[in-house]
Amino acid sequence: MKYKIKIDDIHTVDEIKExxxxxxxxxxxxxxxxxxxxxxxxxxxxxxxxxxxxDFEPSEAARIVLDYKLGEHLSEGQIEQISNDMLIDTVCEEYPEMELQSTLFHINQLLFKAYNGKFPSSSATIIDCSITSLDKNNDANLTKEMLLRLFNDGLSDRNIIKRLFEEQMNGSVEFPEAENIIWDLQISNNNHFKLTISGNLIKKEEVIASEWEGDIEETEDDS
Structure with missing residues (x-):
């Protein structure tokens, strides 16, 4: 299936208040x-x-917010460790369980704002784009996995997703990680897409084309 991808806007944010x-x-x-x-x-x-x-020490405040948002997913020991690590490193960019990275980002940036920079800052990249099928009879719904594969030709070779997930981006193997790489996906008017992704995974300058064509194969899971 062939598609035309057109970038309408890309911007970097240090929080998503919503x-x-x-x-x-x-x-x-x-x-x-x-x-x-x-x-x-x-x-x-x-x-x-x-x-x-x-009014609280930074690490204690981090522990409270972490417990509020992730208490059902993390043990007390993990929360204690992360609450200390957050003061010296952007844990949200490196945490091995990718499904928690977006929540850790929101927690990190809330604390970063509250303490005026005592916590290292992270970022998110928001991409607005239009994706149009070039096949007249194509009525497939684009999944997160398909969207990332369509971006393969529009990203710099320095991009970390292309380097870490080369086979997945090329369509050689399944790409379950795509569900957590794209934090939020909004679709309007059928062909307009708004993607929110970690600024560590896609930087604004790594999108090196404003328009390109992509070709992906539809699998049973995509249809």
Whole structure:
């Protein structure tokens, strides 16, 4: 199946505020011993949380937020280790369980903002693109795996995804990691795609073409 890929916009962000809801803020404020958080105005919750967080030592604050978001996935020992490591390294870029990297990014950047830079900063890359089938009878729904493969020819050879997952990107083997490499995927008007990916995995400057054509084979899992 042949497709035309056109990049509409790429930008780098150091946080995605929409990830955190007012309910998250209220519950975290309670965990940071802020009384009656639910009675506060919604527009003040984020700043109140930042003030409450900074009353704690950075590693302790990290432990609290990690336990809130990932307590069901990580042991107490893992949370303790990560809470200390986050002060010296961008754990979200290197954590071996890829399915947790996006959540670790959001936690890391919340703490980075609250402490005005005491935590190392990370980034996310947001790609807006249009992908159009060049085959008239093609009605396949593009999966995350297919999307990454279509990006293969538009990425620099220095790109870490191309280097770590060469066979997967070429379509030689299955690519289950794609589900966690693309953190968020929004599709509108059938052919417009918005991808959110770790800035460590795709940097803005590594997208070296604004338009190109890609060819991928449809598998039973893709149809």
């Amino acid at each position: 990830y955190w809801t007012n309910e998250d803020y209220v519950q975290l404020l309670e965990k940071f011993n802020y009384p009656d958080a639910e009675d506060s105005k919604s527009e003040n919750l984020r700043e109140l949380l930042f003030m409450a967080i900074t």
